[in-house]
Amino acid sequence: MNDESERRDTIVRYSAGDRTNHWVVAICFLLLALSGLALFHPAMFWLSNLFGGGTWTRILHPFIGVVMFVAFILLSMRVWSDNRMSERDWQWLKQWREVIGNREENVPEAGRYNGGQKLLFFVLVLCMLGLLVSGFVIWRPYFAPYFPVGLARLAATLHAICAFAMICAIIIHVYAGIWVKGSVSAMTRGTVTPGWAWKHHRAWFRDMIRRGP
Amino acid sequence: MALQSLDIIRRSATTTPTPQVRAPATTEVAKLIDVSKCIGCKACQVACMEWNDLRDEVGTNVGAYQNPHDLTENSWTLMRFAEYENPKGDLEWLIRKDGCMHCADPGCLKACPSPGAIVQYANGIVDFHEENCIGCGYCISGCPFDVPRLSKRDNKVYKCTLCSDRVAVGLEPACVKACPTGAIVFGTKGDMKDHAEERIADLKSRGFDQAGLYDPEGVGGTHVMYVLHHADKPEIYCDLPANPRISPMVRLWKGATKPLALGVMALTALAGFLHYIRVGRNETHASDEAAAQREMEKAHE
Numbered sequence: 001m002n003d004e005s006e007r008r009d010t011i012v013r014y015s016a017g018d019r020t021n022h023w024v025v026a027i028c029f030l031l032l033a034l035s036g037l038a039l040f041h042p043a044m045f046w047l048s049n050l051f052g053g054g055t056w057t058r059i060l061h062p063f064i065g066v067v068m069f070v071a072f073i074l075l076s077m078r079v080w081s082d083n084r085m086s087e088r089d090w091q092w093l094k095q096w097r098e099v100i101g102n103r104e105e106n107v108p109e110a111g112r113y114n115g116g117q118k119l120l121f122f123v124l125v126l127c128m129l130g131l132l133v134s135g136f137v138i139w140r141p142y143f144a145p146y147f148p149v150g151l152a153r154l155a156a157t158l159h160a161i162c163a164f165a166m167i168c169a170i171i172i173h174v175y176a177g178i179w180v181k182g183s184v185s186a187m188t189r190g191t192v193t194p195g196w197a198w199k200h201h202r203a204w205f206r207d208m209i210r211r212g213p
Numbered sequence: 214m215a216l217q218s219l220d221i222i223r224r225s226a227t228t229t230p231t232p233q234v235r236a237p238a239t240t241e242v243a244k245l246i247d248v249s250k251c252i253g254c255k256a257c258q259v260a261c262m263e264w265n266d267l268r269d270e271v272g273t274n275v276g277a278y279q280n281p282h283d284l285t286e287n288s289w290t291l292m293r294f295a296e297y298e299n300p301k302g303d304l305e306w307l308i309r310k311d312g313c314m315h316c317a318d319p320g321c322l323k324a325c326p327s328p329g330a331i332v333q334y335a336n337g338i339v340d341f342h343e344e345n346c347i348g349c350g351y352c353i354s355g356c357p358f359d360v361p362r363l364s365k366r367d368n369k370v371y372k373c374t375l376c377s378d379r380v381a382v383g384l385e386p387a388c389v390k391a392c393p394t395g396a397i398v399f400g401t402k403g404d405m406k407d408h409a410e411e412r413i414a415d416l417k418s419r420g421f422d423q424a425g426l427y428d429p430e431g432v433g434g435t436h437v438m439y440v441l442h443h444a445d446k447p448e449i450y451c452d453l454p455a456n457p458r459i460s461p462m463v464r465l466w467k468g469a470t471k472p473l474a475l476g477v478m479a480l481t482a483l484a485g486f487l488h489y490i491r492v493g494r495n496e497t498h499a500s501d502e503a504a505a506q507r508e509m510e511k512a513h514e
Contacts, residue, residue, distance in 0.1 A: 039326040039349065041471045042226035054327045054347035055368075100488065102495050140350040141368055152354045153462040160466055164474040168481045175485035180495045194509060195502030205505065209512040 010191035011208055019190055021075045028068030029170060035061040036163050062139045069132050076125060082112040083122070088203075089115035109202035116176070123169050130162035218381065223333040225325035233335060241337040243402040244375065244386060246310050247412055247440040248450065249421070250396035253278060253292055253308040260391030261290045264376065284311060286364035289373040290388060293451035309439070309450040310388070310397065313360045313373035315339045317433030320459040323467050324355025337402065337436035338377045343369040355467070357432060357457035375436065405438060412440045431458030 014022070035057045038047035048057040088108045092099070092115035095107045099116070113121070136143045137155035144152055177183040182196040197205035221231040262268060269287040272280055278294045290312035297305045319339045322331040330345035331352060341352075341361075348368035352361045361370045376386035384390075385399040398408060409426045416424035425444025428434050439453070447453040 037475075041475050042228050042326070042328060043475070045226055045326065045328055048347075054345075058347045058349045100492065102492055138350070138354075140348060141363055141365070144350055144353075145363075149354060149359065150460075150462075152350075153460050153466070156351065156354055157462050157466040157470075160470060160474070164470075164478070167478055171478065171481045171485065175482075175488070178494075179485075179489060182497055193497060193502060194505035195497040195499075198505035198508065199497050199501040206508070209509050 009194060011194060011197050011205070012190055013186045013192045013197075014190045016190065018075075018078060019187055021071060021078065022187055024071040025068055025075055028064050028071060029166075031064050032061060032068060033163075033167055033170070035064070037167075040160060040163070058140075062135055065131065065135050069128055072124070072128050076121070079113070079121065083118045085115070085118055085122075086111075089118055092116070093119065104199070110200065110204070111207075112201060112204040114201070120169055120173055123165065127162045127166040127169070130158055131166070134159040134162065218334060220335040221332045222335050223319075223322055224329050225322050225331040226328040231332070235335070237336055239336065239401055241335075241402040242375075242380060242399065242436060243337070243405040244315075244389060244397060244399050244437045245405040245409055245440065246437065247396045247398075247409075248307065248309055249412070249416055249424075249440060249442050250394050251292075251308045251310065252394055252396075253294060253306075254393060255292050256391040256393055257310055257388035257397060258288065258290055258292060260387040261373075262288075264379070264387035265289065265374075284360060284362055284372075286362045286366075286371040289313070289371065295449060295451045297449045307443075307450050309453060311451070313339065313375070313437065314358050314432070314457075315373075315375055315436035316357075317435065318459065320355035320357050320432070320463060321352035321361055322355075323459060324351040324463055326351060334377065336380065338375045338380065339436075340374050340377050341370060341372060343367075343371065346370055355459065355463050357454060357459060402434075402436065409438065409440050416440070416442055427453070429454075429457050431456050 031051075034047045035051055037044040038051075038054075038057050039045075039061070045054070048054045051057040051060055089110075091108045092110060096116070098104065098107050134155035137147045138144055138152055138159060147155070177187070180200060182192055186192045186196075194205070197208065217232065218235070219232050220235040220237060222233055224231040267287045267289070269281050269285055272282060274280070275282070279292065281288050281291065284291050290310055293309045293311050295307040295309070297307050299305050315338055317337065319331070319333060321341075322333060322339060325331045326349060327345050327347045329342055330347070331339065331341055333339050346369040348363065348370070350361075350363055350370065352370055353359075353363065361372045363370050376384070376388075379386060386397075389397045389399040398405065400408075406426065406428070413424045413426060421442040423445040424440070424442050427439035427441050427444060427447060439450075441447060441450065441453075443449060447455050
């Protein structure tokens with residue numbers, strides 16, 4: 001009886017397809033961040049042991065990168081329409097102090113995604129594109145020989161900068177999931193409670209109940 | 214400590230001191246290439262192949278003496294032939310023996326992410342230890358002279374070693390030994406500069422006013438130096454860079470960015486942790502669930 005009512009009272013936020021897609025990107029990201037950091041700073045080179053040594057790290061990293069990019073493109077097609085910035089989202093961002101202070105009463109209500117999530121989404125889109133393009137330019141032995149050395153230098157720097165921005169953005173993304181209770185299970189079970197939806201994404205919640213079960 | 218040089222002053226991707234207990238009495242070495250004495254016989258190329266057991270592919274003739282056409286993983290030195298028309302309208306055949314310059318401030322070593330794949334000995338020689346090479350090619354981006362070459366067979370990078378194996382036992386590099394005109398000489402860097410002075414004075418007395426030494430400061434000086442008859446125009450010697458230096462892009466990528474970026478990433482994570490223990494989690498309360506229930510009931514009425 002209790003199980004029954006719990007199931008009835010939840011709202012589906014992510015389908016099995018959404019969740020699979022998200023976690024493919026997430027696993028690729030984790031592998032890429034670890035292998036990329038190994039090649040970025042000597043203090044992190046030991047991480048290359050996780051991949052079978054420096055040479056294997058160098059070989060695997062770009063292939064995983066391509067998988068992540070393709071998976072991210074599919075994921076972004078799923079969520080693109082829900083990530084359009086509106087006036088309400090900019091106002092949400094302006095009130096970031098209240099948001100991180102857990103005082104959300106006067107913060108504009110959010111749709112399926114809030115201003116911060118939308119900002120993260122577009123940062124990721126830019127970083128992914130920057131990483132893909134610069135990654136091909138420095139991908140040895142296959143593609144790098146076709147580009148002049150000046151471009152390879154620029155690409156290596158751009159790759160490092162985009163990766164840095166993306167790792168910071170993902171740290172924030174992961175932390176937000178830990179901080180806002182109920183978010184992780186949204187991406188593992190696919191469901192949220194009505195209270196969670198009402199509190200964090202009220203406009204989306206109202207949309208959902210208007211459409212009905 | 215068998216077979217260790219113990220005189221490594223710099224090691225790629227290494228932040229702690231390198232084994233450098235031995236300080237060679239000879240200090241820094243240098244190879245001096247007197248371009249004005251070179252006759253383009255390629256004995257140096259052959260000697261390099263022989264000593265290092267390298268055989269390049271037999272290429273095709275494109276109507277010039279230069280063969281192979283470029284440095285490769287199997288050709289660590291190459292005579293580059295330039296046909297230069299001087300302002301008087303005369304032809305000058307400028308032949309430059311190209312190869313690693315063994316920079317005092319090596320861009321390859323700076324760019325390398327693999328610990329110990331590139332080292333610099335106290336005598337100034339920059340050497341690749343291919344066992345540690347991971348084949349990323351960052352050294353190729355780091356080099357201001359376009360020298361390292363990635364092997365198509367094993368994806369390791371190769372270049373001139375300045376015959377570090379010969380120099381270590383008191384011999385001169387193979388190319389120096391083979392040169393029939395004395396255009397390539399080898400010794401301490403100080404001696405080589407003195408010798409270059411004499412050669413430059415001689416060239417000036419013969420009408421080459423702009424004769425000079427090529428030991429570019431932008432890379433801290435090199436351990437392969439040229440005597441050029443036209444030191445004011447190094448580019449005419451098959452694009453020898455006039456002011457080589459590690460690209461600012463590489464400095465940015467491999468310089469301050471590395472510790473700074475790592476620090477900011479760690480701080481971002483730390484900020485999250487501090488937020489969690491100071492401000493605390495954002496939870497959904499019974500009042501939120503109740504508010505949601507009220508709205509849902511209203512909608513279903």
